[in-house]
Amino acid sequence: MADSIRLEVTRYRPEGDSGPEVQEYDVPLRKEWTVLDGLNHVKDEVDTTLAFRWSCRMGICGSCGMNVDGEPKLTCATFLSDYAPGPVRVEPLANFPIVRDLVVDLYDFMEKLPRVKPWIIRDDDLTVIDGEYLQTPEELDAYKQFSMCINCMLCYAACPVYGLDPEFIGPAAIALAERYDLDSRDRGARERLDVLIEHEGVWGCTFVGECTRVCPKHVDPAGAIQRYKLKAAKENVMAFLLPRGAR
Amino acid sequence: MTEVRVHHRPISTWWWTRKPTYFVFVMRELSSIFVAWFVVYLLMLVYAVGRGEAAYEDFLAWAATPWVVVLNVVASLFLVLHVVTWFNLTPQAMDVRIRGQKAPASLVVASQYVGLAVVSAFVLWLVTR
Numbered sequence: 227m228a229d230s231i232r233l234e235v236t237r238y239r240p241e242g243d244s245g246p247e248v249q250e251y252d253v254p255l256r257k258e259w260t261v262l263d264g265l266n267h268v269k270d271e272v273d274t275t276l277a278f279r280w281s282c283r284m285g286i287c288g289s290c291g292m293n294v295d296g297e298p299k300l301t302c303a304t305f306l307s308d309y310a311p312g313p314v315r316v317e318p319l320a321n322f323p324i325v326r327d328l329v330v331d332l333y334d335f336m337e338k339l340p341r342v343k344p345w346i347i348r349d350d351d352l353t354v355i356d357g358e359y360l361q362t363p364e365e366l367d368a369y370k371q372f373s374m375c376i377n378c379m380l381c382y383a384a385c386p387v388y389g390l391d392p393e394f395i396g397p398a399a400i401a402l403a404e405r406y407d408l409d410s411r412d413r414g415a416r417e418r419l420d421v422l423i424e425h426e427g428v429w430g431c432t433f434v435g436e437c438t439r440v441c442p443k444h445v446d447p448a449g450a451i452q453r454y455k456l457k458a459a460k461e462n463v464m465a466f467l468l469p470r471g472a473r
Numbered sequence: 474m475t476e477v478r479v480h481h482r483p484i485s486t487w488w489w490t491r492k493p494t495y496f497v498f499v500m501r502e503l504s505s506i507f508v509a510w511f512v513v514y515l516l517m518l519v520y521a522v523g524r525g526e527a528a529y530e531d532f533l534a535w536a537a538t539p540w541v542v543v544l545n546v547v548a549s550l551f552l553v554l555h556v557v558t559w560f561n562l563t564p565q566a567m568d569v570r571i572r573g574q575k576a577p578a579s580l581v582v583a584s585q586y587v588g589l590a591v592v593s594a595f596v597l598w599l600v601t602r
Contacts, residue, residue: 240478296491323479331479364573386495389484433562434498452566 231255231306232313233264235276238324246324249273250313255306261316262290262301265328278328285442288378292328293317298383298440319383321392332379338395339377341421342403347414365410372405372450374443381437381447387430394430395422397437397447404450419454419461428454497558504555507548514545560585 230252238246251272253264262280269276280290283302290301295315306314322330352359381397388394403422407415422428431451438448485491489499521532535541563585564578 238480240480245480246482320482323481325477325479331477386484386488386498389488432498432502433566434495435562435565436492436494436498438565439494446565449565452562453568456566 228255228311231264231310233261233268234313234315235265235268235328236317236324237276237327238318240326246318253306255310255312257305257307259306260302261292261294261299261304261306261309261314264306264314265301265316276328277326286376288376291319291378291380291383293320293383298380300378300380300442303442319379321383321385321389322379330379334392335377335379335382335396335399338399339402341395342399342418343414343421344399344402344406346406346409346412347417348411349413359411361410368410369405369408372401372408372445375401375405375445375447376443378442380440380442381445384436384440386434386436387432391426391430393426395427397431397451398445400428400431400454401445401447401450404454415457419458422454423458423461428458431455500551500554501558504551504558507551508555510544510548511552556589 231254233251233253234248235251236246237243237249251264251268253259253267253272256263259267260283262283265276265278266280269278278290278292280302281287282289285300285303288300291298292301293299293315294301294304294317295309296317298319301316306312316328318324318328318330322332322334325331375398377398379398381401382388385394385397388396400422403418406412407418428451431448433448433452435448438446441447489495518532521528536545560582564576564581567581569576569581
């Protein structure tokens with residue numbers, strides 16, 4: 227194994243550059259080093275001006291997502307040795323505006339997420355004295371997969387629909403809506419459906435399926451969206467067939 | 474809040490050639506046109522049969538012209554792609570449960586092929602009996 231590998235890193239300085247440029251860095255190639263370790267080596271030893279996001283280094287905070295050789299990846303879980311002999315292209319997550327170097331602007335998602343009301347909605351709010359809401363293992367199992375989302379935005383970077391039509395509410399937001407819909411404690415499915423039944427909701431999705439392929443937590447947003455489409459279609463048929471009171 | 478001068482990257486018209494999965498997706502979308510073509514073709518056949526023997530013979534002669542044959546061969550290939558890709562996607566879209574347990578994806582896919590075979594056999598029986 228060679229002892230170093232070349233990183234081709236996107237640089238963008240908003241105060242000067244007219245657009246992104248590529249800067250090359252040679253970093254040590256070690257068996258246990260991830261792309262994030264390579265970037266941290268650059269930051270510590272070579273070029274302190276390089277900007278990128280990271281936090282936990284163990285695939286749970288969701289902040290180190292970048293496009294590595296064109297694929298959206300958590301850089302803390304992507305090993306340099308898998309790209310040997312290199313070079314490795316490290317770019318900011320696709321489909322998002324670049325703030326600086328490898329840092330992208332996530333404002334759009336922050337605005338969209340609360341629209342699907344990703345929290346438990348109740349008709350009746352029990353007090354603490356009334357006790358907790360109990361749930362069987364089967365009821366937990368129904369939504370658990372969709373609750374694994376860490377908001378890393380890899381799915382948005384992989385989704386060509388989101389890239390072409392930024393109005394699309396996107397994979398993670400819909401998967402999270404499904405997570406709460408499937409929760410036995412929740413009564414908010416109706417409210418969420420009202421948001422997701424719109425064109426920029428589930429119908430924007432054309433089932434490319436790339437969101438599911440890149441998801442580091444195996445959430446399967448594409449599956450959640452198709453299941454939502456089924457619900458929305460059923461709702462439309464019911465609205466057409468049944469009088470208002472019977473629904 | 475400080476105003477940040479962000480950079481928006483344009484999306485290339487050829488984005489779908491960048492990854493094999495994107496390419497297959499676009500081909501799958503394109504296959505719908507060929508599905509529509511076969512619907513039209515079938516309606517033309519039924520219409521010709523309805524108009525009698527001579528019209529049916531004319532239709533067969535037209536269907537044997539090289540460009541129609543080439544078109545139908547291409548359309549058939551796209552139809553196979555359409556069937557295979559959509560059948561493979563079904564387990565993801567449908568949460569099929571058997572006695573509370575999630576049905577294995579292979580079972581969902583296989584049952585669709587069985588359904589296809591049954592319907593095809595019925596149609597074959599209907600037109601050849």
